[in-house]
Each structure stands twice: as C-alpha cells, then as structure tokens.
Amino acid sequence: MRVVIARCSVDYMGRLTAHLPLATRLLMVKADGSVLVHSDGGSYKPLNWMAPPCAMAEVEPTDDERAEGVRQCWQVQHAKSDDRLRILLHEVLHDSSHDLGIDPGLVKDGVEAQLQALLAEHIHTLGEGYTLVRREYQTPIGPVDIVAKDPTGATVAVEIKRRGDIDGVEQLTRYLELLNRDPHLAPVSGVFAAQQIKPQARTLATDRGIRCVTLDYDELRGIDDATTRLF
Structure with missing residues (x-):
C-alpha cells in the first residue's frame, strides 16, 4: 500500500x-x-x-x-x-x-456468523423460490455475506448484521456498485438483513432500492416458531 x-x-x-x-x-x-x-x-x-x-x-x-x-x-x-x-x-x-501481506479477512462475531450460516441454510426466508449461490462471495473490496438468486433468476446480494445501521447500508451499496459492473451478474439487487434495523438505515435502504429483512435468530434455529405463538 x-x-x-x-x-x-x-x-x-x-x-x-x-x-x-x-x-x-x-x-x-x-x-x-x-x-x-x-x-x-x-x-x-x-x-x-x-x-x-x-x-x-x-x-x-x-x-x-x-x-x-x-x-x-x-x-x-x-x-x-x-x-x-x-x-x-x-x-x-x-x-x-508498505507491504501488508495477505489479509486473513474479517472474522465475524459468533452470532453474526451464525446468522449468515442459518440464512444460507434457510434461504427461503428471503422469499419462495430463492436459491443460494454462495456464502462469503469474494470481491476486491471484501466478501459479500450471501449471493443468491431470486425466483426470476436475478442475482441478489445480501448483507447481514446483528444491528442494522446506516454503515451497513453504505457497505452493501458499495458491493452492489461493484457487482453491477460485472455483466455476468448484473442486474444485482440488494437485501439488508438484520435482527434489528434502525429507522434511518431502513429509510436509506428503501431510498436506494434495497429491501430490508428482519431476521429472527431463534426462529431460524428452529427454537421459536412464530406461527405457533398466542401473542
């Protein structure tokens, strides 16, 4: 560098x-x-x-x-x-x-890494007909958490956070800008997935055409089925 x-x-x-x-x-x-x-x-x-x-x-x-x-x-x-x-x-x-050598990449905290693994396993959480392409899809500016295909076969980039704020939306925006330059992937849409998404982040994501999905960690693990709750 x-x-x-x-x-x-x-x-x-x-x-x-x-x-x-x-x-x-x-x-x-x-x-x-x-x-x-x-x-x-x-x-x-x-x-x-x-x-x-x-x-x-x-x-x-x-x-x-x-x-x-x-x-x-x-x-x-x-x-x-x-x-x-x-x-x-x-x-x-x-x-x-300065020669920085080979970077080992970002080590995510346990819950965030588990969210990624669980969502990849249950990719239908994003909607019926979604299919997983790859986890940790490498780009020159870092790995995209999940790349999937929607029911029409279009590419979808998914960024996963425990708490979704504006920085996460900005990060996904940069990934989308880069991925959409690849004619083999474009057009690429974005999904911002988190356990909690701040209102400002949701507003920014919506303005940029990025879909927000709130993740239920327990439900993904099969511990808590929201359909069986009384309230």
Whole structure:
C-alpha cells in the first residue's frame, strides 16, 4: 500500500463530475489498484475513490497547472468505463509504501456468523423460490455475506448484521456498485438483513432500492416458531 499526504485538488469525471478544491488530504493506493482520497474527518468513508479494475499513471502537469504550483499529476482510469480521477499534487508532505501481506479477512462475531450460516441454510426466508449461490462471495473490496438468486433468476446480494445501521447500508451499496459492473451478474439487487434495523438505515435502504429483512435468530434455529405463538 502506498500512503501519501499531500496538498492536492481532485477532479472526478464520468457518470457525473465532482471537484475537491485544494486542501491537505490522505491518498491511498492499494495493491488491488484502488485509489482513495480521505480527509481528516468523515469516519472511514473516502471523499472520492476509484475501485478496481483501474490503472493509475503519473503524468506531466500541463503548463497552466505548473504555473499554478502543481508538482505532480496522478491520472486514474477505470478499465471498464469512462470514469477517471485527476489528482493534482501541489506539495507532498509524506510518501511511503508498505507491504501488508495477505489479509486473513474479517472474522465475524459468533452470532453474526451464525446468522449468515442459518440464512444460507434457510434461504427461503428471503422469499419462495430463492436459491443460494454462495456464502462469503469474494470481491476486491471484501466478501459479500450471501449471493443468491431470486425466483426470476436475478442475482441478489445480501448483507447481514446483528444491528442494522446506516454503515451497513453504505457497505452493501458499495458491493452492489461493484457487482453491477460485472455483466455476468448484473442486474444485482440488494437485501439488508438484520435482527434489528434502525429507522434511518431502513429509510436509506428503501431510498436506494434495497429491501430490508428482519431476521429472527431463534426462529431460524428452529427454537421459536412464530406461527405457533398466542401473542
């Protein structure tokens, strides 16, 4: 991983355009080719980024850019679309590279891992006609909990949480954006499944066309059959 702290401006061009004016930011170039632009705030979410497959090249600034104080220019081009980033570096404060090795992946806590296993076993919980494709479907930005097929044969990505909040919806949104770039999978819809889903998360998911499913852990384990309750 390459880590750069620099005074820079960033322009994104593609399905829309976006501009980040000159400021000090953290730039990360990962081994998978992804490039992320972070500020000193906003939690984990980058201000802008380019997900793989993409290629980054350091090109010469234009004469006008040099006159404005640009020292370096990074150009990041997505391999399957016209999306691109142009990062203009005015001053580099730090530049280092680190080999992080192979990551063992996220180790989920017991209940969340069991929810995933139980839902995979009882995939019909999502609806009649659903079939399991794979658990822990690997992507360049992490594993999707479950990939399934709906009754029409369309692909469905499922993100599972114990408590569903906005961060989980954002995570699933990133997976969907990446999966829908694959013509063999698209169109891919999303299901956000959790034991409890916060109202804000449900609102955001609905706005993005993601279906919410509340999971009953005991019922999935066969301990509690909701159909036999008196109340």
